Amino acid sequence: MSIDTGRVWSPVITPFTADLAPDTARFVAHCRWLLDNDVGLAVFGTNSEANSLSVDEKCKLLDALIDDGIPAERLMPGTGSCAIPDAVALTRHAVDKGVEGVLMLPPFYYKGVSDEGLFRYFADVIERVGDERLRIYLYHIPPVSQVPISLSLIERLLAAYPGTVVGVKDSSGDWDNTKAMIDSFGADGFQVYAGSEPFLLDTLRAGGAGCISATANVNPGPIAALARQWQDDDADDQQAALIRTRRIFESVPMIPALKAATARYSGMDSWARPRPPLVELNAEQRQTLFSRLDDIGFDMPGVPTGN
Amino acid sequence: MSIDTGRVWSPVITPFTADLAPDTARFVAHCRWLLDNDVGLAVFGTNSEANSLSVDEKCKLLDALIDDGIPAERLMPGTGSCAIPDAVALTRHAVDKGVEGVLMLPPFYYKGVSDEGLFRYFADVIERVGDERLRIYLYHIPPVSQVPISLSLIERLLAAYPGTVVGVKDSSGDWDNTKAMIDSFGADGFQVYAGSEPFLLDTLRAGGAGCISATANVNPGPIAALARQWQDDDADDQQAALIRTRRIFESVPMIPALKAATARYSGMDSWARPRPPLVELNAEQRQTLFSRLDDIGFDMPGVPTGN
Helix, strand or coil: CCCCCCCEEECCCCCECCCCCECHHHHHHHHHHHHHCCCEECCCCHHHCHHHCCHHHHHHHHHHHHHCCCCHHHECCECCCCCHHHHHHHHHHHHHCCCCCEEECCCCCCCCCCHHHHHHHHHHHHHHHCCCCCCEEEEECHHHHCCCCCHHHHHHHHHHCCCCEEEEEECCCCHHHHHHHHHHHHHHCCEEEECCHHHHHHHHHCCCCEEECHHHHCCHHHHHHHHHHCCCCCHHHHHHHHHHHHHHHHCCCHHHHHHHHHHHHHCCHHHHCCCCCCCCCCHHHHHHHHHHHHHCCCCCCCCCCCC | CCCCCCCEEECCCCCECCCCCECHHHHHHHHHHHHHCCCEECCCCHHHCHHHCCHHHHHHHHHHHHHCCCCHHHECCECCCCCHHHHHHHHHHHHHCCCCCEEECCCCCCCCCCHHHHHHHHHHHHHHHCCCCCCEEEEECHHHHCCCCCHHHHHHHHHHCCCCEEEEEECCCCHHHHHHHHHHHHHHCCEEEECCHHHHHHHHHHCCCEEECHHHHCCHHHHHHHHHHCCCCCHHHHHHHHHHHHHHHHCCCHHHHHHHHHHHHHCCHHHHCCCCCCCCCCHHHHHHHHHHHHHCCCCCCCCCCCC
């Protein structure tokens, strides 16, 4: 990974056919567009509806990307799961494909579990995969998972598995926590990614790695540009512009909003379709989103089109 | 289901070998002991660590029960999952085996999802399984799933799928909610199960179906006895005794407590082992549990023993 790339990743949204099957061709084309915009592919994240996909579906989508010639080092698939056998199967498959790393949720069904239990979970997955090519990025997203990755858990995993546990995505939305992760572990090369681009500049200035952000699905170029130009004089202005766009997507439910925007700018209506339990934006939400995007002259230049 | 059975079900705890694989023989033996105590088998529930098992592991355990001759009408496997393909695969397998019904969690990764999205999820599973033998019990356990099954969702599902959506397990711990479910839908034959036996007598008196309770794993005989004798003069005394025992198990983490007690009374230490992210009781918790159980003369008479 060069110094100018690898700072921005997108949890790639997953298109579905009318029968709710993953639409592989559209998925691959969207991934290529993101790569063309200098955004890496954190496929199978929260915004990918990854937990609404089976392990088999995820393995097949990953295979399709590799078979299409997408560089494995630009892939950071999500592989965490409630069940160790599922996490092991998907992680092993990803490692066999040579991915840059995997982004791992903690098991998220039981709430209030101990750091000891979470440590055993990650340790068990690491040892069952048993491959020195494995590189794990921990996924801290307490608003959704409800199961946090604490600083003390990271410390313990780093001590036990140096070179395997290599980073974290912090989707807490709490800058103090992101800063604490960087300050505690960044000096040793541990890569701390903010969970969204409003924190991108602060993260890079503090010594963090970049961001892994939902909105990189729809606004990849400008986000990746700031990641390259963060030491330029206009970096704060760039950051402010990114935040304005982000807030528009946050004003309605995020995942359906990303899909609605992609449907609009690609001309492919089926992009708007989520899998249950998510639902598409209603007419009012769509109108709110689109008119706000028009107000700022938003576009998705070069996004693959069709119908 | 006769009037005297089918009122009490247990989310059967799952034994694991030293390598954390399901211990099929011990599982089958424990199930037989529960059946001997007039308790049905709600295998693959929260207390079964079902979400820590893969779909394939659950299918194989179910097959083992059927192959051992356990009556399918005494089985109510949990089949809900975050991903529709997983829920469909496990539900279809269970229906093919002729089970009494399936107990379905809502998809539980995304929080704050709409009733519309949950309706679509259950509708999609029902239509993909496409088998008129399918009988679904909805599983309302907001303290863990964080995704509730509302009264309006039940109403809508009942209207769309009468004869398929046949009941609910209410593990909210909120009697007013259980009562509202019975009052709203019980008269039409909808079966409302309380999520634990402290509510058993109230549930039966109000016209509910019974209970599906963690502690039925360790105290099956007395719980099933109250379900048979709830109109007897000493029913309130029986209920009070059940609550005393339940409170002891609730005084430490419940799932490891059930497993620790089973290990103690069966003599099989391996029963104490959970899968991560759960951990076994520590020495102090074990001591607390066992001394309180000794104080009330607790036992698990007839539980399969070994070492």
